[in-house]
Amino acid sequence: MAKALLLLLAALTCTAAGDTPDNIVEAAGTPAPALSAAEGYEEILTEILEDIDEIKDVSDRHLHGLRSTAQRTRGNTVYHVFAQPKTYEQAQQTCRSISGHLADIKTMDLQKFIEGLIRSVDGRQSYWMGLNDKQVERVWTWSDGTPISGCDFSYWAPGEPNDGHGRQDCGQLWSYAGFKWDDVECNSQKYFICQVGPGEENACIPEGSCLTHNLPRGSVTGAGRTAPNYGPETVFGGTGITWNPQDLPRNYNNWWIRWDMQKIYTFSGFKIKNYGDTTHDVTAFKLETSDDGSTWTQVFSTGSVRPGTKDMQSFMGFYGTGRYWRFTATRTATGWQPWLVKVRFCGVEGRPNHEAVTVPTSGISGAGTAGAQNGPEKAVDGNAGTFWNPQNLPRNHNNWWIIFDFQRVYTLSAIQVTNYGDTTHDVTAFKLETSADKVTWQPVYSTSGVRPGTNQPQLFGGFSGTGRYWRFTVTRTPQGWQPWLVELRFYTIPASEGQGEVQGDTTHTHFHVVGMAVTAQDAQAYCRTNQKGHLADIKSKVVQDFVEQTIRKHSNPNENFWVGLQDSTGNSGWQWADGTSLTSCFYKNWGPSEPDPAGSGQKCVQLDASNGFTWKNDYCNTKKFFVCQTGPGDTTACRGNSAREIGSEAEKDEEEMIEDIEEVLEEVRKIEEELEDAEQEE
Secondary structure (H helix, E strand, O other): OHHHHHHHHHHHHHHHHHOOHHHHHHHOOOOOOOOOHHHHHHHHHHHHHHHHHHHHHHHHHHHOOOOOOEEEEEOOEEEEEEEEEEOHHHHHHHHHHOOOEEOOOOOHHHHHHHHHHHHHHHOOOOEEEEEEOOOOOOOOEOOOOOEHHHEOOOOEOOOOOOHHHHOOOEEEEEHHHOOEEEEEOOOOOEEEEEEEOOOOOOOEOOOOOEOOOOOOOOOEEEOOEOOOOOOHHHHOOOOOOOEOOEOOOOOOOOEEEEEEEEEEEEEEEEEEEEOOOOOOOEEEEEEEEEOOOOOOEEEEEEOOOOOOOOOEEEEEEEEEEEEEEEEEEEEEOOOOOOOEEEEEEEEEEOOOOOEEOOOOOOOOEEOOEOOOOOOHHHHHOOOOOOOEOOEOOOOOOOOEEEEEEEEEEEEEEEEEEEEOOOOOOOOOEEEEEEEOOOOOOEEEEEEOOOOOOOOOOEEEEEEEEEEEEEEEEEEEOOOOOOOOEEEEEEEEOOOEEEEEEOOOOOOOOEEEEEEEEEOHHHHHHHHHHHOOOEEOOOOOHHHHHHHHHHHHHHOOOOOOEEEEEEEOOOOOOEEOOOOOEHHHEOOOOEOOOOOOOOOOOOOEEEEEHHHOOEEEEEOOOOOEEEEEEEOOOOOOOEHHHOOOOOOOHHHHHHHHHHHHHHHHHHHHHHHHHHHHHHHHHO
8 A cells, every 4th residue: 555655656746746746646546526726735635644654553553563562650650661773864764654653751750760770771871851952053952842942841961962064963961971861863773762642741831931130129928037148139139049938837837928020921831949858848839819908809820740850841831921929838748838949930911912813614524523513613612501522542542632614824922721620521631732834733722721620611832833823732631531621712912013115116026024924934934925925035235235224114113023044054155035045146135244154054044133133144943033934035136037036826836836835755665665674564
């Protein structure tokens, strides 16, 4: 079957290079219906993906012959050690075949747990884990998409990562250094550890979302009496050792700290660092917020703080807004007063102006089977009397998904979940992903903090993701039965936009300044889908000046903005979004000491507000405002006008189709390679 599909895809790809979309439908052996190009392409790709799922099932059955040497459960996750040398990609594929991925080690507790597990197998070997910087050089990321910059834990060996001239992109647990981390070439063959399950879900909070406050004297108060250097201000930007509230009885369980933040903040994450003993460590707490400092609303509580560790512990899955905030330790390890080292609040300043997204009911699909009254579209019908009920899937499936086609690109910042309200079928954990093509999915948010037993809406926010397609996946219910999901609501922060065309321009090119912070890839997708254009090509001083004026008039001049210049090769091969090489253009506006040298991984270009909107390269996965361009722009600004003209929508659709088909073809090739490897091992 795999070889047959490879031949089909190869024929489809070759035909796509020279034929119309209608001919492509015929080449696939499907009758050519009266479909638009986009509809025909969508139908073919859906059929191919269904075939791939079938092939994966066959592949999984073969690969299950490769059994893990040891496995151990930790919480709701099983960790498998495989004592068979494989390359990084082969190891990752094996993990995926058992519905997992290479292990993400986000805390010291898990590091020590893994070390004990692999020493029971073979302590002389080094092992692959889920860490790599293959997507962006020097931006190390776990298998689930979490950058380690958002985690409070790393465990590199001395002098590591050393990058190995840009060739060492995969992380190992290095036996030579006591299983500390090391970067190494991905084609090396090593033993490996898989994880099946969510792992340390709340161990990391996105970089930059946790705030540092310098509050005036008297803004922080707390329970009990404290000695100098042991007051409540110690834990939050102050100097001192720990917070140690005294003169309160044992098992008081109401040790509180109150903050006047001076401004309104919206928080969706919280970090806590214990002293690290098993006497005074906090094991349970609650968070409350208030607008006036007298009437309090509880936004979060937990009894799962770990004692006996000095690691920073992160908690998400709540959403609250207010000027005043109160933390209360409701339990310690032995009932004595807490010794608390640090806390951090994570979120944004202000009260976000969320706007609900109207989700089209067409194009919705979901896992399992459901009757007409319980399909996945019921999750967004606005009716509290209906619910999604995916059936014919095993208990503890933990992968009940719904895919939504929003019909246009949105940047989401919050999601509201309404459960049925029982303690059998309620959602208790979920993840949210986005995609531009329904093939490659990017993680946006996950939480295990959904409360069962209530039918009241629960809001989760403090994240940002951009895309047209969205996948909501229920990863856990209280007893492992399928979810009964009553309602989902998606929220976006409206983008502020200003636009116009350069005076005297006869090409009627418009430039759109978009006040919404997204990655460079998401910005390009937004420009393509919402504006039918691309990121702005600034090929002349006239255009540079016009864009600057538009930013100052319609947006925030203190923000940086993505434009269309990128180094797609990583070797200083700078090109504008329309394909024009920068070396063929007369105008350049680099800032001081810019751009950073090739190999830095900073392949995308921004207008740098701190240096008069000169050009500065940066990592493409950072989030910034951006400028779109609709129209051909200045076709005389570069020698030979080597840029290709912006083609018709049909041509662009065809190019995107070819790219998508090639991605699918590559996935099938990998599956066939794994099948062949498994057959050889058998």
